[in-house]
Amino acid sequence: MADLSSFPITAKWPALTPERIQLYSLPTPNGVKVSICLEEMGLAYEPHRISFDASDQFSPEFLSLSPNNKIPAIIDPDGPGGKPIGLFESGAILLYLAEKTGQFLPKEASGHYEALQWLMFQMAGIGPMFGQVGFFHKFAGKDYEDRRPLARYVGESRRLLGVLNQRLETRTWILGDDYSIVDMAVFPWVRNLIGFYEARDLVEFNGFTHVARALEAFLERPAVVRGLTIPAETPAAKEVPANMSNAPHSAKPPERVFREGRFARIEPLDADGHGGDLWSGGLRDASIWTYLAYGPFSSEGQFRQWLQTREQLQDPLYFTIGDRTSGSAMGCAALMETRPEMGVIEVGHIFFSPALQRTPAATEAIYLLMRYVFEDLGYRRFEWKCDNANEPSKRAATRFGFAFEGVFRQHMIVKGHNRDTAWFSIVDSEWPALEQAFDTWLAADNFDADGKQKQRLGELTAKALGRAS
Ligand SMILES: N[C@@H](CCC(=O)N[C@@H](CS)C(=O)NCC(=O)O)C(=O)O
Numbered sequence: 001m002a003d004l005s006s007f008p009i010t011a012k013w014p015a016l017t018p019e020r021i022q023l024y025s026l027p028t029p030n031g032v033k034v035s036i037c038l039e040e041m042g043l044a045y046e047p048h049r050i051s052f053d054a055s056d057q058f059s060p061e062f063l064s065l066s067p068n069n070k071i072p073a074i075i076d077p078d079g080p081g082g083k084p085i086g087l088f089e090s091g092a093i094l095l096y097l098a099e100k101t102g103q104f105l106p107k108e109a110s111g112h113y114e115a116l117q118w119l120m121f122q123m124a125g126i127g128p129m130f131g132q133v134g135f136f137h138k139f140a141g142k143d144y145e146d147r148r149p150l151a152r153y154v155g156e157s158r159r160l161l162g163v164l165n166q167r168l169e170t171r172t173w174i175l176g177d178d179y180s181i182v183d184m185a186v187f188p189w190v191r192n193l194i195g196f197y198e199a200r201d202l203v204e205f206n207g208f209t210h211v212a213r214a215l216e217a218f219l220e221r222p223a224v225v226r227g228l229t230i231p232a233e234t235p236a237a238k239e240v241p242a243n244m245s246n247a248p249h250s251a252k253p254p255e256r257v258f259r260e261g262r263f264a265r266i267e268p269l270d271a272d273g274h275g276g277d278l279w280s281g282g283l284r285d286a287s288i289w290t291y292l293a294y295g296p297f298s299s300e301g302q303f304r305q306w307l308q309t310r311e312q313l314q315d316p317l318y319f320t321i322g323d324r325t326s327g328s329a330m331g332c333a334a335l336m337e338t339r340p341e342m343g344v345i346e347v348g349h350i351f352f353s354p355a356l357q358r359t360p361a362a363t364e365a366i367y368l369l370m371r372y373v374f375e376d377l378g379y380r381r382f383e384w385k386c387d388n389a390n391e392p393s394k395r396a397a398t399r400f401g402f403a404f405e406g407v408f409r410q411h412m413i414v415k416g417h418n419r420d421t422a423w424f425s426i427v428d429s430e431w432p433a434l435e436q437a438f439d440t441w442l443a444a445d446n447f448d449a450d451g452k453q454k455q456r457l458g459e460l461t462a463k464a465l466g467r468a469s
Helices: 029-041 060-065 090-101 109-137 148-169 181-194 209-220 222-227 271-280 300-311 360-376 391-400 428-442 457-464
Strands: 021-025 045-049 073-076 085-088 264-268 317-323 329-339 344-352 381-387 403-414 417-427
Touching: 021 029, 029 090, 029 109, 029 181, 029 222, 060 073, 073 090, 085 090, 090 109, 090 181, 109 148, 109 181, 148 181, 148 209, 181 209, 209 222, 264 360, 271 300, 271 317, 271 329, 317 360, 329 360, 344 360, 360 381, 360 391, 360 428, 381 391, 391 403, 391 417, 391 457, 417 428, 428 457
Parallel strands: 021 045, 344 381
Antiparallel strands: 021 073, 073 085, 264 317, 317 329, 329 344, 381 417, 403 417
C-alpha cells in the first residue's frame, strides 16, 4: 500500500485509499477542471473537500501542498518513477494527468503546443478576467461606487468570449474534432460566468452562439455531470469508518438508442420489424432458451406475440442485435435491473441466433452496450448474472472482462428448476482499460484474411485488468 505520510496534508485529510490519486478541492470552476478530468480519464481517486467556510485553504497542512492557498491540488501516489508527487495549479495538474494517461492532449509536437497555447489562454485570460467579473458584479466589489473596474472586466471578458467564439465557429471543440483538457479548463469558467456569477446579460452571452453550442455539448458529457459536484458535501465524512469511500456518480436510465460498430448494430426491439428475421435465423432451437425464463416457442406467431409484450417494457429494455452490413436481426440483449440512483445496471435476456453465436458481431454488440452504459449513461457497475450451471455464459462473462463475484445459492426458480445465480461485474474504473482491450480485439488488423482472430479477447481483457487469463 502506498505511504503518503510524508505529505503533511494527509494528517488533516487522511488518505483512506492511499493507492488512489488524492484530490483536494471544492466544486468551483478551477476545482471541477480536475474532478472532470479524473472522471473523463477513468482514474481512481479519493476526493477531499477543502472548505473555504472553515478557511481550510489557509491551514498549514493545506499550505504544505498548495503554498498559494488555492484549490485544486493533488497527490499522485504513482508519480514519475513510481514515486508520489504533489501538485497544485489546475493547468499543471491537467497537463500532468493528460501526459500520465496519454489522453485528451494531442501527441504530435505542433498539436501539443497548440493545446498549451489555449490552455495558457484559459489560465491567464479567461480564469482571472471572469473571476473579476464575479467579484465586481456579484460579490464584495458590487458595492464599490466606482463602476470602472466592473466595466473593464466585463469588456475584457466579452472580448475573450469573442476570441473563443471565433475559434469555435469552425471547430467542434477548442482544438478541433477532439475533446481535450483545454475544453475541461475553459467550459467550467464559461458555465460559471453565465450561471453562478449571473453575468449572462452583462457579457451579452447570447451573441456567442458557437461558445453556447460547445458549452451545451460539454455539459451533456456524463463525466462532466459527475465532475461538477465533486468533492460533494459530506458533513459526516470524518465519522465514517476508514474502509468506506465516497461514491459520487449520476447515472441516467437507458433509452431506446441506436448504436453501430464495425460488425454489429444495436437498435430498440421492434417486434414487427425484427420478428421475422429473428425467427428465421434459428430461434426455434430449444437449446437457445434452456436458461431463460421463457421459450422455446412453437411457431413464429407465438414468438412474435411474445416479442410484442417485450418491446414495450422499460426494464428490461430490449435491444435487437443486427448484422451491420446486411441489417438482418440476429439476436437480442436487454439492459435491466436499472438502478440509476445506485449507478448499477445489468445486461441480460441475451439470446443469439446460431449465425450470431461466437462471431465478432456478438462480441461487439455487448461492447456497444457496455460503452453506452459507462460513457453515455454514467453507471458505476455493470452486472452479468447467469445460472451457475450455464458454463458458456460464465465463460462469455469472463472473456468480456466481467469479474466473478460468487454464487447466490437457491436464488431463483426458473421454469420450475432451482437456479443458483453466478454474479459477475465490471466497475467504471475498469472500463477505460477494457475499452482499449475491446478496441484492439475488434480492430481490422486483429483478423486474418479468413476472418480468424489473431489475439484472443479473453487474453486482452485479462491483461488489461491484471488478471490471470
Ligand atoms: N491559478 C489557480 C487558481 C486557483 C483558484 O483561484 N482557486 C480558488 C477557487 S476557484 C481558490 O482556491 N480560492 C481560495 C482563496 O483564494 O482563498 C489554478 O488554476 O489552480
